Amino acid sequence: MRVRKNIATSDEGFLFNPTTGDSFSTNAIGAEIILLMKKDIPTSEVVDTICEKYDVDKALFERDLEEFTLQLKGNSILE
Amino acid sequence: MEKIRYERPFIIKMNAGLMNKFGTQSVNEPVTHIESVSVKGMLSEYGSPLFVISEKQIRRNYQNAVRIFKTRYPKVQFAWSYKTNYMNAVCRIFHQEGSWAEVVSGFEYEKALGNRMQGNKIIFNGPDKTDQDLIRAAQNNSMIHIDHYDELYSLIRLSEEHDLKPRVAIRVNMDTGIYPKWDRFGFNFENGQAWNALTRIANSDKLDLVGIHCHIGTFMLSPTAYAIAARNLCELAWGVKERFGKMVQYIDLGGGFPSTNTLKGAYLPGTDTVPSIDQFADAITDVILGYGFKQDELPTLILESGRALIDDAGYLLGSVLATKRLSDGRRATIMDFGLNSLFTSLWYDHKISPAQKLGDQTEEMVMFGPLCMNIDVVRESITMPMLQKGDQVVVHKVGAYNMTQWMQFITYRPAIVLIDTENNTHVIRKGEDLKYIEELEQIPEHLV
Numbered sequence: 404m405r406v407r408k409n410i411a412t413s414d415e416g417f418l419f420n421p422t423t424g425d426s427f428s429t430n431a432i433g434a435e436i437i438l439l440m441k442k443d444i445p446t447s448e449v450v451d452t453i454c455e456k457y458d459v460d461k462a463l464f465e466r467d468l469e470e471f472t473l474q475l476k477g478n479s480i481l482e
Numbered sequence: 483m484e485k486i487r488y489e490r491p492f493i494i495k496m497n498a499g500l501m502n503k504f505g506t507q508s509v510n511e512p513v514t515h516i517e518s519v520s521v522k523g524m525l526s527e528y529g530s531p532l533f534v535i536s537e538k539q540i541r542r543n544y545q546n547a548v549r550i551f552k553t554r555y556p557k558v559q560f561a562w563s564y565k566t567n568y569m570n571a572v573c574r575i576f577h578q579e580g581s582w583a584e585v586v587s588g589f590e591y592e593k594a595l596g597n598r599m600q601g602n603k604i605i606f607n608g609p610d611k612t613d614q615d616l617i618r619a620a621q622n623n624s625m626i627h628i629d630h631y632d633e634l635y636s637l638i639r640l641s642e643e644h645d646l647k648p649r650v651a652i653r654v655n656m657d658t659g660i661y662p663k664w665d666r667f668g669f670n671f672e673n674g675q676a677w678n679a680l681t682r683i684a685n686s687d688k689l690d691l692v693g694i695h696c697h698i699g700t701f702m703l704s705p706t707a708y709a710i711a712a713r714n715l716c717e718l719a720w721g722v723k724e725r726f727g728k729m730v731q732y733i734d735l736g737g738g739f740p741s742t743n744t745l746k747g748a749y750l751p752g753t754d755t756v757p758s759i760d761q762f763a764d765a766i767t768d769v770i771l772g773y774g775f776k777q778d779e780l781p782t783l784i785l786e787s788g789r790a791l792i793d794d795a796g797y798l799l800g801s802v803l804a805t806k807r808l809s810d811g812r813r814a815t816i817m818d819f820g821l822n823s824l825f826t827s828l829w830y831d832h833k834i835s836p837a838q839k840l841g842d843q844t845e846e847m848v849m850f851g852p853l854c855m856n857i858d859v860v861r862e863s864i865t866m867p868m869l870q871k872g873d874q875v876v877v878h879k880v881g882a883y884n885m886t887q888w889m890q891f892i893t894y895r896p897a898i899v900l901i902d903t904e905n906n907t908h909v910i911r912k913g914e915d916l917k918y919i920e921e922l923e924q925i926p927e928h929l930v
Contacts, residue, residue: 459488
């Protein structure tokens with residue numbers, strides 16, 4: 404799970420892919436996950452960090468993260 | 483440290499294009515209470531899904547409609563359309579308010595009698611009346627609205643055989659300029675069939691012609707169509723008076739007034755497009771008052787409105803079973819209610835609100851029911867906050883037809899709770915169980 408190097412991100416959740424010209428927006432938690440992914444840390448660490456901060460069951464978040472990752476891949480944001 | 487409220491992560495592609503001049507619709511205000519009763523409390527006490535009916539709203543609707551017509555016309559009588567919602571508690575509220583009963587089968591007729599409706603205040607419509615139904619209705623002095631010639635001749639025969647003189651009207655169908663034209667019920671106005679039937683009745687000493695009836699359609703959006711219908715019925719009544727020297731006691735314009743639900747495919751929501759009852763009342767009463775009847779011979783105006791009086795008094799509460807993403811990327815939410823209990827989702831894009839405060843972020847989704855059937859779609863596209871398993875929702879304006887046309891299919895039908903005028907809750911129909919469903923089944927000897 405690595406964010407493509409050319410993807411521009413903002414802390415507010417705005418993403419821009421200069422190769423395709425596509426822009427995206429995410430919600431706050433989505434932006435936070437993408438920033439964590441940019442640090443190239445393992446998925447388990449992303450899960451732990453989010454679950455510590457947000458009121459969410461680990462299993463539920465893992466499921467949602469998997470789906471989010473699929474969306475990011477589908478939009479060519481992840482390598 | 484208190485944790486932050488969780489919301490599922492999502493990403494959307496931003497599309498450049500023209501701005502939508504209507505802006506985004508705000509539909510996400512949570513509905514936590516119905517008539518001051520907690521939605522979550524009811525779901526926890528009675529289970530999910532759950533139909534809820536507001537007695538206050540029924541009475542408000544009824545009193546409002548009666549006021550609108552009675553301030554325009556001196557003799558008005560409403561008759562509650564049983565098929566719209568024949569829960570006994572609901573029928574009794576309407577009867578308490580002064581409404582007669584309008585039934586379309588022997589079964590509904592028996593329900594009306596069970597609800598202590600006097601026989602002479604029951605209007606018996608519909609194409610399906612057995613000889614036994616007709617005899618009983620005639621003996622009870624009910625108003626029998628004849629649907630076809632076979633029924634007319636059956637009634638004459640039965641009246642001779644049983645020495646009866648039933649009070650009758652005919653149902654008239656006509657072209658009021660709307661599509662589809664409902665010509666499968668009653669006698670046609672334009673081709674003279676209705677007049678012939680009236681002549682046959684008036685010439686019979688076995689039948690007492692008391693009224694003329696029509697019901698031009700359902701969810702009618704054109705008051706003009708009612709004006710045409712009223713004029714045609716007045717013309718027939720006038721003809722009967724001139725030809726046979728008898729003034730009918732009533733003109734029955736039937737029902738068909740719409741609720742403010744949004745029909746599928748409609749560009750704007752029903753709240754913006756549906757004419758008010760005042761407009762229908764104006765159209766109807768202007769014609770009858772202006773037709774030329776003397777003041778003392780004005781017929782009673784009967785209305786059999788159903789949907790417009792009950793739809794917004796009914797709610798369906800339910801819960802999210804699961805959420806998933808479809809192969810084309812669309813979000814799908816699976817609810818614990820579907821077409822089986824919410825039959826009207828075939829016709830309407832029902833308004834659905836979350837029952838708890840959720841995040842501000844919304845997403846478009848398909849809302850499915852729980853049935854293992856591909857057709858079980860509650861909303862093909864709806865924008866809702868980001869729902870997750872266990873979240874609860876309130877479906878609005880479900881009081882009409884759902885509690886009569888619902889199907890016992892795959893799962894049990896839910897309980898129905900009435901919130902009375904003092905905000906007490908009463909179960910008016912229990913949720914079904916296996917014992918109830920299997921009560922009528924029998925196992926052949928060789929399979930025991």
